[in-house]
Amino acid sequence: MRKFVTLFIALSFATLCMAKDVIIDQKDKTFIPTKVTVHVGDNIVFKNSDGFAHNAFSDNKNNEFDIGMQRPGEDISVKMKHVGIVEVECAIHPNMHLKIVVK
Amino acid sequence: MKNLIILSLLGLVFGSALFGADNSRWIRPADVPVPKDNKITPERVKLGKYLYFDTRLSKNDSVSCATCHSPFTAWADKNDKAIGVYNRQGTRNSPTILNSAYNLRQFWDGRVKTLEQQALGPIQANVEMDMNLTVLIEKLKNIRGYVKLFKSAYGDEGITKDTLAKAIASFERSVVSKGSPFDRFIRGDKTAISKKAQEGFKLFSGKARCNLCHDKFNFTDGSFHNIALGDSDIGRYAMKKRPAWYHAFKTPTLRNIAKSSPYFHDGSVKTLVEATTICANGGRFKNDKKKSLYMIDNHISADEIELIVAFLQTLSEESLDINIPDKFPQ
Known part of the structure; x- marks a missing residue:
């Protein structure tokens, strides 16, 4: 039993260590890139290279988030917690779309 | 000849500055966005135009889409807030429908995406045309002229809420800026x-x-x-x-x-x-x-x-x- 617990903790720790940051930039009112594949536990880091605010959000169940107003130059990170497709939009600019595939 | 070449080159340089990428963003794309299930045809636009201007689409035959979105007032109206049947006042100003085909979202609050989704809203709204859609569809089915026009525009789809919305949307897609x-x-x-x-x-x-x-x-x-x-x-x-x-x-x-x-x-x-x-x-x-x-x-x-x-x-x-x-x- 103890071995299993140790193994579980070790695996969890390994997963955490493997979690990576995936950069999504926002430039010219566009998510760059517009589609990305990540793994559970990875962080999506939203950058804002535009000279004005954005507000990324997703209403998809399990990975719902709203990062709020993001000023130019700010970085905001969101952890992908569950497997699935995450459709992301900007609350200000409805033409901005990003698809995140979480495996 | 030499002068002509120099002049042409100068023209190209200044022309590029004027017609460069920064200017192209101000020019309307020739193609109007159209959904796959409602291609634009002359028959659909013609039907949609009749419906758009027809006051019989409202509860008391007094208000059409054009009442609040008139071509004579820039496809909007002059009231602070829209006025519908029985002089009921709405809560918002009537937006223009000019170039609405290019809108990413419809209505002031963007609550729907497409013109088809938008078209049926004001027809049913209590403060606008206040028309029950089931009643309206039956009403249109009893107007022989509309039966023919729907047949010509949408074939066997008949007169339904969907084809009503599609026809009005088709006309609205034809209302685009032509030149200023x-x-x-x-x-x-x-x-x-x-x-x-x-x-x-x-x-x-x-x-x-x-x-x-x-x-x-x-x-x-x-x-x-x-x-x-x-x-x-x-x-x-x-x-x-x-x-x-x-x-x-x-x-x-x-x-x-x-x-x-x-x-x-x-x-x-x-x-x-x-x-x-x-x-x-x-x-x-x-x-x-x-x-x-x-x-x-x-x-x-x-x-x-x-x-x-x-x-x-x-x-x-x-x-x-x-x-x-x-x-x-x-």
Whole structure:
């Protein structure tokens, strides 16, 4: 039993260590890139290279988030917690779309 | 010959500056976005036009789509807020339908995406046409002229809520800007607009930062903002309690703006000077803590506002270009 617990903790720790940051930039009112594949536990880091605010959000169940107003130059990170497709939009600019595939 | 070559080269250089990437964004794309299940055909536009102007689509046969979105008033109306059947007043100003085919979201609060989804809203709204759709479909089925027109436009699909919406949407997609003095200017005719208007355009795209939201050929990027008017309408926030949507409304097109007073979602502003001043200088209530981050006081002077307004006046369509039906299907 103890071995299993140790193994579980070790695996969890390994997963955490493997979690990576995936950069999504926002430039010219566009998510760059517009589609990305990540793994559970990875962080999506939203950058804002535009000279004005954005507000990324997703209403998809399990990975719902709203990062709020993001000023130019700010970085905001969101952890992908569950497997699935995450459709992301900007609350200000409805033409901005990003698809995140979480495996 | 040598002079001719030099002149041609000079023409190319200045021409490229004028027609470069920055200018192409101000020119309307030739193709209008159309959904796969509702391709535009002349039959559909013809049917949609009849329906759009037909007051029989309202509960008491008094109001049509064109009552609030008339070609004579820049495809909007002159009321602060829309007035429907039995003189019932709506809660918002009638937006223009000009270029609505290009809208990413419809209505001031963007609650639907497509013109098909939008078309049936005002027909049913209590303060607009107040018409029960089931009753309306039966009514249309009893008008032989409409039966023929629907058959011609949608074949065996018949007269349904869907084909009604599709037909009206098809007509609305045909209502696009055809040309203004600004369009001639941006295509290279430097005399098409005054020097004042040209200065105004520079301010619009520069110091006043209007183009952050009023961008591209339709002078809107479809974005949603709280412009700090101080009214009680919560706007897009009604869709979902998302902080960015509190009091937020869609950025309207500026095409025909000089002809579509009053302004803003509440129709509270009568003049273009006042509307421009509010937008360029941080909103009506500059200390509104929840206003859009885009509403910055750019300290645009009254003289500069005058120049921007001179530019905005060049966005008016030069011809009406529509034949309004004087007889309707019987």
